[in-house]
Amino acid sequence: MSDPTFFARSALLAVPLYLLLVVVLRGTSAILKHAIAVVAALALAVALVLMLPPGSLSYFTTFLLMGSVYAVLTLGLNVQWGYTGLFNIGIAAFFAIGAFTSALVTTVEPTGSMAAFTQQLFGLGAPFWVGLLAAGLASGLLALIVGGPTLRLRGDYLAIATIGIGELVRLVFQNERWLANGPQPLRGLPQPLSCLASSEGCSYLPGFVNAFFEPLSPREYPYIYVAIVAIVLFLVYVGLERAIRSPWGRVLRAVREDEDSAAMSGKNVAAFRMQAFVVGAVIMGIGGSLYAHYVVAIDYGHFDPLYGTFLIWVMLMLGGSGNNRGAVLGALLVWAIWTGASFAIDALRPTLASISPELPQRGPYVRFLLISLLMLFIVLYRPRGVLPEEKVVSLARD
Amino acid sequence: MTEAPTISRGRAFRRAASHALSSRWSLLALLGLLAVLVIVFGALEGIPASRLLGLTVRGILLGGALALGALGITLVFGVLKMANFAHGDYMTTGAYLGLVVMALIPASAPVLGLGFGYEFVIALLIVMPLTGLVAYGLDRVTFRRLRKRRAAPIMMAMAALGLAFGVRSIIYMVFGADFTFYYQGGPRPIVELLPGLRVRTDQLFILAAAVVLIFLVYLLLERTKIGKAMRAMADNSDLARISGIATERVVFWTWLISGGLAGAGGMLYALDVQLRPEMGWWLLLPLFAAVILGSIGNVYGALFGAFTMGIVWQVSSAFVNPAYGPAAAFVVMILALLVRPQGLMGRDK
DSSP: OOSTTHHHHHHHHHHHHHHHHHHHOOSSOHHHHHHHHHHHHHHHHHHHHHHSOHHHHHHHHHHHHHHHHHHHHHHHHIIIIIITOOOOOOHHHHHHHHHHHHHHHHSBOOOGGGGGTOOBSOOBOOOHHHHHHHHHHHHHHHHHHHHHHHTTSOHHHHHHHHHHHHHHHHHHHHHOHHHHOTTSOBOOOOOTTGGGGSSSOOTTSOHHHHHHHTTOOGGGHHHHHHHHHHHHHHHHHHHHHHHHHSHHHHHHHHHHHOHHHHHHTTOOHHHHHHHHHHHHHHHHHHHHHHHHHHHSOBOGGGGOHIIIIIHHHHHHHHHOTTOHHHHHHHHHHHHHHHHHHHHHHHHTHHHHHHHOTTGGGGTHHHHHHHHHHHHHHHHHHOTTOSSOOOOOOOOOOO | OOHHHHHHHHHHHHHHHHHHHTSHHHHHHHHHHHHHHHHHHHHHHTOOHHHHHHHHHHHHHHHHHHHHHHHHHHHHHHHHOOOOTTHHHHHHHHHHHHHHHHHHSOOOOOOTTSSSOHHHHHHHHHHHHHHHHHHHHHHHHTHHHHHHTTOOHHHHHHHHHHHHHHHHHHHHHHHOSSOBOSSTTOOOOEEEEETTEEEEHHHHHHHHHHHHHHHHHHHHHHHSHHHHHHHHHHHOHHHHHHTTOOHHHHHHHHHHHHHHHHHHHHHHHHHHSOBOTTHHHHHHHHHHHHHHHHOTTOHHHHHHHHHHHHHHHHHHTTTSOGGGHHHHHHHHHHHHHHHOTTOTTSOOO
16 A cells, blocks of 8 residues: 555546446445445455556456457447347458547647658547547448448348458558558557646646546556546447347347348338447447557557457357347457467467477467367357347336 | 229339349449440550450459359358358468478479479369368368258358368468468469460469369269259258258268369469468458359359459559459449349349
């Protein structure tokens, strides 16, 4: 407790824990639930900060951060595949559009000698939340354009069309220098509230807030960002849960189960498919924005079909498609396997080297294989995932 | 009473009009229109006609390798009713198996004015059944289980996606991520087909080999009992099953043939361009564009689509960055689907 950052770090870590508890706790009155959640989250956060060595704690924080970013992307896929049955294997396209839109909206177009190194279509220098909304908007717009000619097609045609969009978008960001500096990275994305972790503090916040976070150094920024990501994830989750329990969500599931009988009940199947596709894409775009502002520098390589699409599919399938809790759980589990595997492979380096001297440097591909086998295992043996879809009762309407 | 016929006549007229708009001929007209646009824009941009002609010939040569891949996809779809997204990676597998086999057998001097010796042809003949067996073996451990469970086709496609990434990761582990060639820095003989139109002799070999293999597949499908059984399965699998066709045998031959063609296509494509672990994933887009343009499940449609997409891929490079070639094939596929969703050879609705 002698560490001056103790209070600030505990308070920040309590935010994601509190939101998690609010979602998980059931069967109590609302006020009691929130009270329990606040107390338990603070206690847990304090315990974590006290008990874990500083290295492990910051590792845990960045793990939670990236896991939550992927959870947002997985929730987006859950709307499309889990609830509506749209086979989108071009998640990377919406992920990338969100990330690059947010980058263009929040950065400032370079001038003078810097302009020779960085080219971009525009740079508005807007705040983070504007970038976040613009990312969702741009991604939704792309879905609207793509969905027009492809959503009326059969499932596997839509799959190939979305693969095409994923590749096309990546190629554009790779080859069009004027758009977003491709193939070079677009750097210097602003990080929201990063001023809290700097010595000056945030001029727009009251003095006592700045004083509370004063001890934090820029190295501890992930503690701030994990709270922001958790809030966005929570809002997306709660919004989706409400939407899925509404009559709208019921129609989506009807479309997934039996298109013809949904159409016979007078539902405009094409319109509902389009709505689900666009809503999912908006969420993916928001996920892209969250990702971009964490990594600060983005280029086309981040949106490879493996990291940008396949990993998210494994997350949803493992967690349980058609279940929002499952989507979030799957994202955290697969991210744990993905990052944990890289530790295991590092530890196995001597063994790998004894098989072939080339193998240790190809270690990253071992986890690539592991995640593919995981996907095959789920599809073959556990197609419903860890948390299978539950029977959903629509909210009463009066 | 008197109004009813008028309504139905109006409806019939509208139906006939929409039929005409989505007929086979309007799809061909669309492709013709694209060709005209290419010529007009080529003239406006000052691209010489000889360059466009040269690219078209290159496209036909590339179409040979694409056709082998597209045939496999369409056969698997026809018989097993699944979109095999791992097919591109089976082509990569074939290409890298070729690299291994060629390292094991003695190399001869280049023959017949080509850039390679007999060992390439021998390797091709060894790799084809090997890749076919790999494809069948993977079916045994994955798709067969799903078929037995009567899983939805979309779950098969998802398993195929898992296989695609799994196969590629094994190739990364064994061969590394760098690109390589069969003949590093070897001779690349060139022949002048027409005045000013030069192609590599290797590329002519690729087309010739593809044509021979396509002809063999034609004979197999039309003249043999197993070919007949495969066509019966493609036409109506339930009827085929109750007529006593041994479906697992048909499944075995389907994978052996389509895997074998994928292996050959991968080796031939790699001979022309390079070997790369990602090559199969990048080929997936033009391959499916070809198959869908021609009507998925239809063998002749796939051939037409493959050569069309080969030409589209190459000719587009006169106008845009060549990296967009596969994407250009994809855009043409989307346009074609807007006109005729069932593809060229599909049944009229």
